[in-house]
Amino acid sequence: MTVLQAALLGFICWFGSLSGAFAIGPTGGWYVISRPLVAGLICGIVLGDVPTGVLIGVAIQTVYIALITPGGAVPADMSYACYLAIPFAMITKTPADQAVTLGVGFGLLGVAMWQLTSVGQAFWAHLADRYAEEGNLKGIYNINIWAQIPNFLLRGVVTFLVLYFGQGVATSILDFLNTQIPWFMQFLSLAGGALPAVGIAILLFQIATSTKMLIWFFLGWILVAIFKVNTVALAFIGAIVALIYFLYLSKIEEKEA
Amino acid sequence: MAKEQVEKKVTQAELRKAWWTWMFFSLSAFSMERMQSMAFVAMLSDLIKKFYGDDEVEFKAALKRHMVFFNTEPQTGVIAHGVAIALEEQRANGAPITDDMINAVKAGIMGPMAGIGDAMIPGTLIPILLAIGMGISKDNGSALGPIFYAVAYLAIILPLSWYLFKFGYTYGMNAMKELAAGGFRRATGSLAILGLVVAGGLGASYIALKTPLQIENVLVVQNQLDSIFPTLLPLLLTIWLWSGMRKGWSINRALGMVFLVIFIGFLPGLLGSIFHLDWLTALRIF
Numbered sequence: 001m002t003v004l005q006a007a008l009l010g011f012i013c014w015f016g017s018l019s020g021a022f023a024i025g026p027t028g029g030w031y032v033i034s035r036p037l038v039a040g041l042i043c044g045i046v047l048g049d050v051p052t053g054v055l056i057g058v059a060i061q062t063v064y065i066a067l068i069t070p071g072g073a074v075p076a077d078m079s080y081a082c083y084l085a086i087p088f089a090m091i092t093k094t095p096a097d098q099a100v101t102l103g104v105g106f107g108l109l110g111v112a113m114w115q116l117t118s119v120g121q122a123f124w125a126h127l128a129d130r131y132a133e134e135g136n137l138k139g140i141y142n143i144n145i146w147a148q149i150p151n152f153l154l155r156g157v158v159t160f161l162v163l164y165f166g167q168g169v170a171t172s173i174l175d176f177l178n179t180q181i182p183w184f185m186q187f188l189s190l191a192g193g194a195l196p197a198v199g200i201a202i203l204l205f206q207i208a209t210s211t212k213m214l215i216w217f218f219l220g221w222i223l224v225a226i227f228k229v230n231t232v233a234l235a236f237i238g239a240i241v242a243l244i245y246f247l248y249l250s251k252i253e254e255k256e257a
Numbered sequence: 258m259a260k261e262q263v264e265k266k267v268t269q270a271e272l273r274k275a276w277w278t279w280m281f282f283s284l285s286a287f288s289m290e291r292m293q294s295m296a297f298v299a300m301l302s303d304l305i306k307k308f309y310g311d312d313e314v315e316f317k318a319a320l321k322r323h324m325v326f327f328n329t330e331p332q333t334g335v336i337a338h339g340v341a342i343a344l345e346e347q348r349a350n351g352a353p354i355t356d357d358m359i360n361a362v363k364a365g366i367m368g369p370m371a372g373i374g375d376a377m378i379p380g381t382l383i384p385i386l387l388a389i390g391m392g393i394s395k396d397n398g399s400a401l402g403p404i405f406y407a408v409a410y411l412a413i414i415l416p417l418s419w420y421l422f423k424f425g426y427t428y429g430m431n432a433m434k435e436l437a438a439g440g441f442r443r444a445t446g447s448l449a450i451l452g453l454v455v456a457g458g459l460g461a462s463y464i465a466l467k468t469p470l471q472i473e474n475v476l477v478v479q480n481q482l483d484s485i486f487p488t489l490l491p492l493l494l495t496i497w498l499w500s501g502m503r504k505g506w507s508i509n510r511a512l513g514m515v516f517l518v519i520f521i522g523f524l525p526g527l528l529g530s531i532f533h534l535d536w537l538t539a540l541r542i543f
Binding site: 018019020021022024025026027028030031032035037038040041044050051052053054055057058061062065066067068069075076097104108118119120121122123124125128129131132133135137138140141143144145146147148151186187190191193194195196197198200201202203204205206207208209213214216217218219220221222223224225226229230231232234235237238239241242243245246250251254 | 279280281282283284285286287288289290291294295296298299302305306313316317320321324331332375376378379380381383384385387388389390391392393394395397398399400402403404406407410411414415418440443444446447448449450451452453454455456457458459460461462463464465466486487488491492494495498499501502503507508509511512515516518519520522523
């Protein structure tokens with residue numbers, strides 16, 4: 001990885017962080033740039049191997065398919081899970097299923113960084129209170145822009161440094177693991193294969209408000225597992241079922257209630 | 258209050274600028290202590306100038322009024338912003354609207370919209386679009402999957418957010434009532450069904466869990482399972498994790514549980530290979 005590539009990835013990581021502002025805030029940043037699926041494409045373009053990047057992105061994405069950050073409580077930090085795990089997996093030629101575990105590890109590291117940010121930024125709130133007292137509207141407005149500086153240091157600069165100076169270490173650690181304790185890598189592969197279950201369970205937990213709603217989950221599962229329906233077709237079937245519910249069933253439900 | 262001859266009316270362009278400001282900076286100065294309040298004031302800045310620019314006391318009061326704690330789902334919670342603008346406009350034109358009223362309305366919308374918004378956007382819409390994108394790219398690593406996701410998400414969320422922002426401004430105090438009357442609850446219920454169907458398909462295609470268990474080198478257990486119900490083990494694992502979460506497991510605990518399950522299944526095989534204990538391989542589960 002060249003200095004330029006690492007710097008570029010650092011910048012993109014900053015734009016895509018939860019507090020990143022310049023890619024239409026969380027809409028274009030956290031929810032687009034920092035989805036592992038999209039990050040895989042971006043890392044692939046920057047590092048010159050799109051298919052590998054996207055495949056690793058897809059693998060990591062499965063764990064975080066339904067990541068929700070209620071009240072700023074970040075369960076796993078996508079910035080690092082994307083922009084440290086994917087580039088490292090790419091340059092060390094780690095297979096996608098092992099990269100999943102790498103993503104989980106960096107995601108946990110990033111949570112610590114986010115907690116630091118979200119506590120430290122209280123500084124801005126106190127400054128803004130003072131400005132409000134003085135009637136300094138411009139000052140409060142500008143705080144929103146100044147706040148991007150610490151965010152740049154923690155996301156952009158840290159990512160750049162870790163990527164650029166860590167690539168040698170990462171490669172030798174993975175070489176050591178692969179040659180000296182291959183069973184550990186095998187274990188990571190198996191775990192990586194099963195970890196998406198957590199992502200699906202989170203999704204289920206978030207959407208299914210009652211046990212009887214699991215029927216719809218089983219419907220989707222059976223359509224794919226037994227009838228081998230592909231994803232796009234499944235989305236259409238799901239949309240039709242949802243429309244039937246919206247137009248007919250939900251009205252019956254409302255009358256009965 | 259200053260006696261104004263002309264009514265102070267917010268223009269479409271001013272609304273749009275306020276919305277864009279919010280979209281860019283909603284979480285920029287985010288802190289656990291005050292969350293999105295700095296962005297809320299930034300969003301209102303031009304309007305506060307317009308409404309109270311000629312009255313220093315009211316101007317400062319408006320800044321302090323909106324510096325209180327605020328937090329919602331940044332993309333769909335903007336109904337609250339629209340309502341706040343509508344109320345500030347009425348207040349600037351002399352209506353008897355107090356600080357408490359404005360804050361109570363904001364707080365009354367931000368909570369429910371954070372819940373509904375989280376369930377609808379990162380909980381339903383994003384997983385569906387991701388699932389389609391991943392489906393396009395999972396076999397060959399094609400760039401089309403991520404591109405589809407990015408374009409589709411922005412094409413849905415930006416107009417939706419802008420619509421909700423204007424909706425709040427148009428209906429003011431009655432916004433939440435109007436929203437409920439428009440079949441909003443039924444719509445979120447339908448979206449949940451779509452989300453669940455897609456989630457089921459995702460689980461069936463992306464979770465890999467197999468058992469190498471053999472009985473007397475004759476009966477391969479996984480083959481038997483596959484002939485009855487393929488992906489039974491992933492389904493059981495998912496349902497187990499789900500029921501754990503209902504009992505209050507955190508995400509990290511769920512992740513830990515997966516590692517633990519895999520490790521327990523992996524252990525007999527590992528010990529067998531280290532200590533050359535062939536009989537252990539017969540007990541191997543995974």
